[in-house]
Amino acid sequence: MSAAADARRAGARVEEVLDRLADSGDRAACAAAEELVRVLMEFYGAGLARITERLGAPALAPLLDDDLVASLLTLHGLHPDDVETRIGRALRTADAPVEPLGFDAATGVLRLRTAPAAGSGCGCGSGAADTTRAALEDALACFAPEVTGVDIETPPPPAPLLQIGTRPHTPARVP
Template structure:
């Protein structure tokens, strides 16, 4: 099983540096405050003038493109960097609902890996701004997986695609009364999880080599000091902490196989030490008939961000403080 060290920031510069550009600009503006109010105001005015200038140029470029090659405008909208600038200047060709639907399509493979799905019910225009109402379907195979999925995959994707929304509401169907959903605020549902994550320091880390995995291939990676295991099944890639759910040893040397009679797209991972089996497509749940406890692997969120496969490592869950 291959293993890599921490990612070199310089190697990822072209793919990732623009994402933090806003933070760097704000840092420079804050630094100018030390030179007095006048300098701060002039610096902010300069930034605003430059923003308006490239915004006006971008608007003209899109107008010209829409007139000569309208299909390219949709291609612009699919590029995360260009789309983000289009959003800033109100030039995005798609409305908020279309953008959210596209964002949810991007995270559905991860939701599916935990036995769930999500649907956009509506976008409600309220006095303080648009509110997104989502409904989750299916059931996740483990509570940590469910929470991480909602926190990192869905909310992150929706807010990135539609920064103008003011809140996300989740309509969760009750098991005993599927026709009487209850309205839950994401902030209240995830408050304890966020407190946990604040202590743990969960952070996204680009791992471009994961995208090079071949069908049925497994590889190990060391991300921010945390050993993880990634494997490809058909078109999807799944990531887990490199720790067996039964013997808690490393899964180095593990192999994937499709159970006899199972449909294409199903895959079971066998621990090379205790020989326990886990369903990697469905949250790493244990599949052995003799299992006396709810054994499962610990999933790690894996999404394509800025075109680069990235994982979110939760330090406390991995034992790295």
């Protein structure tokens, strides 16, 4: 299993434990667990900040394409790239044929445009669109967690080409 998958699984496990504590009704235990998670995040964030300072930008650059490293740097506010650059990296990583139309920082919504699937004819793209959306959302969660929603616009398929030909010449009938 990859490090990124392990990290996602660990994050999900933390959420499960916190949810279980919240469901228990023991407010003191729930508050203590949440404080512990916050303190550990601060502790590891401080260590990560020191590592990034000592490495410097040139040594850090090759690590920015790793989804786990990028996610940790972003989570702790240490990623050197702005949100637009990280969105671009996520779109390249997802390898989805989309064009960014804009990101609204206030709502967290990223607008994208994709071309209709080649040869689909109907322009509905139902299965492909779901797969594309899932790949995009996974990549954006790692590289640009500020994106909380994705709107994908699909232009209508082009109108079919109308072939106009000439009719064979037939002599006019005389009545």
